[in-house]
Amino acid sequence: MPSAEPGKIDIAVGATGAERRRSPRHLLDVALVVRGETAEMKPFEELTFTISVSTHGALVVLATKVVIGQRLVIKNPETQFETEGRVARLGAPYGGLAQVGIEFPKPSSELWTPSVAPKH
Numbered sequence: 001m002p003s004a005e006p007g008k009i010d011i012a013v014g015a016t017g018a019e020r021r022r023s024p025r026h027l028l029d030v031a032l033v034v035r036g037e038t039a040e041m042k043p044f045e046e047l048t049f050t051i052s053v054s055t056h057g058a059l060v061v062l063a064t065k066v067v068i069g070q071r072l073v074i075k076n077p078e079t080q081f082e083t084e085g086r087v088a089r090l091g092a093p094y095g096g097l098a099q100v101g102i103e104f105p106k107p108s109s110e111l112w113t114p115s116v117a118p119k120h
Contacts, residue, residue: 025052025053025054025059026052026053026054027051027052028050028052028053028112029049029050029051030049030050030053030058030076030111030112031047031048031049031076031077031078032047032048032049032050032058032074032075032076032077032111033045033046033047033048033074033075033077034046034048034060034062034072034073034074034075035072035073035075036064036066036070036071036072036073038064038065038066039065039066039067044064046062046063046064047077048060048062048063048097049061051094051099053111053112055104055107055108055109056103056104056107056108057085057088057101057102057103057104058074058085058101058102058111059091059099059101059102060074060099060100060102061094061095061097061098061099061100062097062098062100063096063097063098065098066087066090066098066100067087067090068088068089068090069086069087070086070087071084071085071086072084072085072086072087072102073085074102074111076111076112079110079111079112081108081111082111083104083108083110083111084104084105085102085103085104085105086102086103086105087100087101087102088101088102088103089101
C-alpha cells in the first residue's frame with residue numbers, strides 16, 4: 001500500500017469497504033503486554049501479540065473482553081516502551097480470540113523493535 005504524504009490519510013480498501021488510515025500498516029507479529037480494566041471494572045494484564053502495526057496503532061488479539069472507546073496501556077516487553085491506546089475497532093474472532101484495533105493518541109513507532117519499526 002502506498003504511504004500517504006505528510007498530513008494526508010491513506011485509504012485501505014478491504015472486504016468491508018474503505019478504511020481511513022493515518023499511516024500505512026505492516027503485517028508484523030510483536031509480543032505485547034496489554035493492561036486495562038475488564039467490562040466488570042476489574043484490572044487485567046494480558047500477554048498477546050500483534051497481527052499488524054503502524055505508527056498510529058495496532059491490530060492485536062485479546063482473550064479479555066474490551067469495548068470500543070476503552071483506554072488500554074500497551075507495552076513492548078522487549079523494548080520496555082509503553083503507551084496508552086484506545087480501542088477503535090473490534091474485528092472477527094481469530095483463533096478464539098477477539099481482534100482489537102487499538103489507536104494511539106500520537107505516533108508511537110518506538111513501541112516496535114528498532115529493526116522492524118514502521119516508518120511514517
